[in-house]
Amino acid sequence: MMKKQIAVLGAGSWGSVLANVLAENGHHVQLWSRNPDQVAELNEHHTNQKYLADFTYQPALHATTDMVAAVTGAQVVLVVIPTKGLRQVSHQLAQVLAASGDQPVIAHATKGLEQVTYKRPSEILAEEIPAAHRQAIVVLSGPSHAESVAIHDMTAVTAASEDLASAELLQGLFSNQYFRVYTNDDVIGAEFGAALKNIISIGAGALQGLGYHDNARAALITRGLAEIRRLGVAFGANPLTFIGLSGVGDLVVTATSKNSRNWRAGYQLGQGKPLKDVIEQMGMVIEGVYTTKAAFELAQKRHVKMPITEAIYRVLYEDENVETAIKNLMSREVTSEVE
Template structure:
């Protein structure tokens, strides 16, 4: 059955999901702050800054008016970088209160908040009053927008403590190329989604330095161990990390040129400065900020994360990346099962 859905955030992932939901038969309004972007989507059905080759459905309606986008929506999908999530959520809360509206909130944000180390669902719970939301669902997994746009086979996770609401999102989003599985482990899904970006920067850096498959496999595997350790310390189910929002998202992000985190790491490995990489990327590199948050959080919880610590020193303390790799490889020998 067709539903009315608002999508907040018209970047590559937000706009691609909005277009897919239209093709799934739903009534979708896509919100962006950028009037030029909205005009291009409505008049030319393109979003060239983010998705150069995708022609969007003429049934997709874009707007700069969040109240217009949200009015009557049974589901609100938020696809906003972590840094801007609170501001957008606060604005949404006021609109929902004015409309006496209580939609199901879904988010596809992958990161941790600086200084507070809050996960996206925690931020949303703080900014959107309980009476203004039915529930919060996390949509996460190995899903480059570029691949979904060409209808490549994709599988993701909808995670929610209330499995009935996860089931609802599963049905809304699933089609013959986009398959959604359900999970009740919100903590694990969000930690997996956020921390894999750190490892993706490292994987790109290795390739930029000229390392090969063995090095990448070692990094991904030991990176997954770090992700699991931190997530479990906060109550995540360890099994989540061998699923789509864990190893699945990690593999796709750490091995593909479609990943901006991988591309950022590759450029760092080739000798470019971080400020230069950030300036020329044109989109948010979540892993840069997540590295700082995860490093600080691991120290507070006394969780061993040597790869994250090494990347933190490279990104924030100016350590030479080759020296950081040398230190990782010369640490005290230990068991794999730790």
């Protein structure tokens, strides 16, 4: 495919690695960050030690603190910002696009739900960036840890969009010998799967921190997937999406790997560390902590049963003991698996 000019907004572990994949594929990539020290490190040393220790980025990858310089002329803008900062960055991006007159495809790899509004990332982007200043919105999601992609571990993800041509554009930009992209038109399912799996990952980490084994983890992942699907379908998602890369794929990798900061957070909670200490020591956003609150409240409003999410909510926000939460889950009234 012809080489494209691409802007990536957000230079955390995932944003910077996705930018590196695009640079490896020969595209002209500008990586935007607010942090001048981080930008200087990326440009001078091709490292990003806070997020990916001992990894060397492509020399062709250029970082900048200037969003106008990053975005102007870009055919695609990929936003990889934590959910709580997405609206503000989207608003800033809209101003840049309005001034330049550019109409890029907007893609995102953000995994969460906005607090209070419960909006998905694509909804936030659509609200903040008028249709006159962009083309379609594409979601990039699936089982993909930055640390694994950095070492060229074989990875498969989904590009989901209501506009197939835009999904196929992302597919062509990213696909190579180790990174394979499939297309999907179910944006709702892709985003719910990406967001809610972080909740179950916290639970899986907590189980292991408490000393539980394979049976417990398999039960949690399987029943967790059931309630992820339940909430997604209530909002119009295709149930088949949840047995694909954005559903079971993303859930399995996040709920079984120490590379997941959500899993690591849960593990520490299972070992008895207070949530405040876990958040402080992590030094990076733990999306699942915030998504748990949003998903719990959303499920209550829509009368969707999400017992695992509810249990994790009580641990995170009501200081319930993890062991007590597990016992309460296991002593619930028995029911059919298909409910």
